[in-house]
Amino acid sequence: MAVQRKLDSDSHLYLIDGSGYIFRAYHALPPLTRSDGTPVGAVQGFCNMLWKLLEDLKGEDQPSHLAVIFDHSGKSFRNDLYDQYKANRPPAPEDLVPQFPLIRDATRAFGVPCVELENYEADDLIATYTRQAREAGARVTIVSSDKDLMQLIEDGQVTLFDTMKNKRIDSEGVREKFGVTPDKVIEVQALIGDSVDNVPGVPGIGPKTAAELIETYGDLETLLAHAEEIKQPKRRENLIAFAEAARLSKTLVILKQDCDLPEPMEAFGTADPDAETLTDFLKSMEFRTLTRRVEETLGAPVSDETGSATAPIDRSAYACVTTMADLEAWIAEAQSAGVIAVDTETDALSACGANLVGVSLATAPGRACYIPLAHVHPDEGDLLGGGAAPEQIAREDALAALKPLLQDPSVLKVGQNLKYDLAVLSRYGVDVRPYDDTMLISYVMESGLHGHGMDELSELHLGHKPLSFKDVCGSGAKQISFDRVPLDKATEYAAEDADVTLRLHEILKPALGPRGKLTVYETLERPLPRVLADMELAGVKVDPQRLSRLSGEFAQKMAEHEDEAYRIAGRSFNISSPKQIGEILFGEMGLPGGKKTQGGAWSTDVSVMEKLAAEGHELPGAILGYRTYAKLKSTYADALKAAINSSTGRVHTSFSLASTSTGRLASTDPNLMNIPIRTEEGRKIREAFIAEPGNVLVSADYSQIELRLLAHIADVPELKKAFRDGLDIHAMTASEMFGVPIEGMDPMVRRRAKAINFGIIYGISAFGLAANLSIGRDEAKEFIERYFEKFPGVADYMEAKKAEVRDRGFVETIFGRRVHLPGIKDKNPNMRQFAERQAINAPIQGSAADVIRRAMIRLPGAIEAKGLNARMLLQVHDELVFEVPEGEAPALIALAKAVMETAARPALEISVPLTVEAASGHHWGEAH
DNA sequence: GTGTTCACG
DNA sequence: GACGTACGTGAACACC
Structure with a gap:
């Protein structure tokens, strides 16, 4: 008080x-x-x-x-x-x-x-x-x-x-x-005004x-008295005409x-708040997390929402389980708890190559243990050799005891990013079920508002900062693998993760229903960790010899372009340094540089360099050529070869489920979603993605899914009819807009319509379209206006989404996935406009993501039901890649098409057909 | 660690 | 009146 x-x-x-x-x-x-x-x-x-x-x-x-x-x-x-x-x-x-x-x-x-x-x-x-x-x-x-x-x-x-x-x-x-000292702020504000x-x-x-004027004249009155002296005519006139407005402004800001x-x-005078008064108030507001935090800090008895006691997080209270008797007691406790949190610790990042080092369990808030399984002495592997490993239960014995618990249908296993643990445990023959994933629960409720990693969720909902991996294993060159962490420290870290996960589940899971997101979670999220874990474990076969050969070819091309660049420039420089390229092109050669980068440097990206090349300059072309091959070599040929797992001979990516705001997946380590396809040179990389002998790769992709969903969501009769009639949608758009027949259409006209169609999905702007088509802004503006005249439903859709996001702060996909766009409240108008474009794009992109998620969830079961020996390997936003015995390819193609095309049903009936094109081949390029 | 560029849908 | 903008990602490299 x-x-x-x-x-x-x-x-x-x-x-x-x-x-x-x-x-x-x-x-x-x-x-x-x-x-x-x-x-x-x-x-x-x-x-x-x-x-x-x-x-x-x-x-x-x-x-x-x-x-x-x-x-x-x-x-x-x-x-x-x-x-x-x-x-x-x-x-x-x-x-x-x-x-x-x-x-x-x-x-x-x-x-x-x-x-x-x-x-x-x-x-x-x-x-x-x-x-x-x-x-x-x-x-x-x-x-x-x-x-x-x-x-x-x-x-x-x-x-x-x-x-x-x-x-x-x-x-x-x-x-x-303000450019002035505090005592001059009011003078400056009087001149600037304030639109807010x-x-x-x-x-x-x-x-x-304003700062310049006040710096010169000292204050507003002196400035107004000398207004006649101002050189700039417009400024002088305004100062005279609006002198009274300025005086008024000053009285308002003082x-x-x-x-x-x-x-x-x-x-x-300050003093600590009264614990009881404060917690009573917070409880009456139903702020459970803050109540707990305040109770922990002020030393009041801690309670949860039901009023029963919940222990604050205390790392010293966790158990380290090293005997079979102890483990069995914990398993019995877990069995009767019914809901437990599980976390696995491994010696590496990749779920497909890492060894299981330990498992932690939490049975109630504050009640958690760590079961080390393969820890070694901290000095293991050093030159002097390690000491004895700490005493622990043998991995096989512990897993045999844990397996019934982890597979018990009456015990819910809660994890944070459980896909990782599913993949690891799968390799030891344990199939975890049933499960919940706190990361995904957070994702369906608060996508776009914050990240969904455990540390972030813990700080947000529990007001508690858990030990970080770095705290325990160090970072950089000094980082050690988890099996070398001493057991006391490992217990604090691992058991805390399980404890935090269980507490997060207690807070987040009950919120799903009231927020109307339970169905989205159950149908679009919960089944995916299992599906993706299996895809990651399967991996995709990559031919290292092919990549080596390509790497050599690319290296040669790089050298050619590099030499040519130095010859043209008359000297050598670091051709991969944008900074040096800028200095040469726009400094030494004095060429007119167009764009600036975010950091204020001259931009040297493709659009800039192609413009210069078109003006007849030679150097940019050589640099671009070098860059093309450098990218292909380092990012694809070499990195992909290095990513091949030596024991499987395959590449195992990791799919992130909660890193995009729209519901799309992302792929990392390596990213297999951006393998080149648009150019002939780049496509060669795809030839290295192959199938096991006797098998082929099948690729099945949704045709124009985003435009089809736009036609459905925005309810545009012309677009819907065109899709139903199986027309070339870009040609049809061009025909409508420019009044030319589809037969014998100028490819240039179709290209423009195609760019407009893409632009619509992105929340079109005249600037963006102009840049994309290299035309003037006025012309781009005319195109857009004409498009909206022809398809008023699309214009209505865009206005509706903008109004919706301004009003509610989020938009939703057709399946109810919510995408929050807090930027809509930003004071910067650019940020708000950005949020408006996101509001236009997110329901379209997100609905397409939902559709393919539904297909992916059904496909493994459908493949099994048909008795096919096919495996789903990759997803690339609108495409699925499978590996299948050659003879089964036709059956798989038929099945994949059927499942993917009907994926929205029975939840929704889409008013346009969602068509899928599929083909097989001996490499990924051929399957397209 | 940040910024720039470029690969994909 | 000028400014800065197409939507969603991840990785490599230069440079601090």
């Missing part, structure tokens, strides 16, 4: 801008309601932020006094000065309004005074308290990211603490923002010009330092 304490020169007053906190809490988090339907998302965000701040402040530079300051309402005395002040602000969202009083309650529950004053904004109160504290000799920290408070900064005495960037702002920070608050300013004057304060600042 706050206490009375006079301020003096030793005092440090913290003033928190509560309204800024509310705004951020509301927009940063997904909507959340209490079980009675009260919206509490912003309250939760506010509480989390306040708690974190109070905890962080316990370190150095502690506050002696602290208060949260709120705006009293949307209106203040500034509205009397200027009736348009903040007039362009929309009213507070409907679900935020009832949270305002709750947030005041929250503040008081934290034992922090909350202050507001009718007719004034929070900033005015902050300014007044700041002035008074300074008069008492105290230091002041204002916790806010609002630039309007920068005028109060005094170096060493008054600083602004931006919790968003976690950084203190002094006069140097003000100079970065509807402060007019002077048109045509932005931050740069903060009042003489409000009648509702509370004396002596009442802001």
